[in-house]
Amino acid sequence: MKKPNKFLNKKSISSLVIAAFLILSVLTAYNIRFGNNGPDTAETEVEETIGNNDDVISSGDARTGDEQDVRDRNVAGENNEENDGDDTESEGKTEEDESKDRSGRDAADQEDEGRSSDDTSEEEDEQKADLSHFSYDGSTRMPWPVMGNIILPYSMDTTVYYTTLDQYACNDGILIGAKKGQEVTAVADGRIVNIAESDRYGTTVTIVIGEYYEVSYSQVENVNFEIGDEVEEGDVIATVAEPTRSFTLEGPHLFFKMTYKGEPVNPTDYLEA
DSSP: OOOOOHHHHHHHHHHHHHHHHHHHHHHHHHHHHHHTOOHHHHHHHHHHHHHHOTTOOOHHHHHHHHHHHHHHHHHHHHHHHHHHHHHHHHHHHHHHHHHHHHHHHHHHHHHHHHHHHHHHHHHHHHHHHHTTTOOOOSSSOBOOSSOSOEEEOOEEEEEEEETTTTEEEEESSEEEEOOTTOEEEOSSSEEEEEEEEETTTEEEEEEEOSSSEEEEEEEEEOOOOOTTOEEOTTOEEEEEOOOOGGGTTTOSEEEEEEEETTEEEOGGGTBOO
């Protein structure tokens, strides 16, 4: 029977001791690693993670922000209410001011209208006063404005034939045949109130000779007066012109028209026989 090998036994024991020591060391390290990972460490790590993340807001900050928002909204609401009150007062004042302004403008307009009416009445009175010395009243006969024969009579009740126009129509004046350049004279004292041009009648000079009477001279040229000038009976007003295209076949003539209160009348009833 062999004796046990003391060297091997000692070696085995040493190996076992070393292995046990290593196992113990591993267990100790494990306990240290996982045994210290408690609640405090976890909370600390979570807080550090949240604190270092700029995109995350902690619950405490959120509550603080909410409270601040509420306070801001309350303050804004109070300011809005105050502004609404001010706006309402301003609107009330504005409406009152506008009403006063409208009243003032209406009063001013009425005053202006009154002044305008007064001014118009004064102007009419002045015009009548200015024409007071032109007193033709139709009771006397007037001289002819140009010597010649009537080539187209006055006719407002029936039509007459216009040769150039080749048509029948009424005639509110008379056409007195004359030579081109023949002098046209005033039939009464008066004032020139209008000088006009038209395609049909050429140049027309209108003269007021009384409160209700006016006379017009058409188909003339070389007018010697202006609007507003006063003329006397017998003054040369203008000369006979070439007829317009509407009266070329009728030849040179004077178209003489007379009105009473704005309505045409037959001039031959007021001219010398």
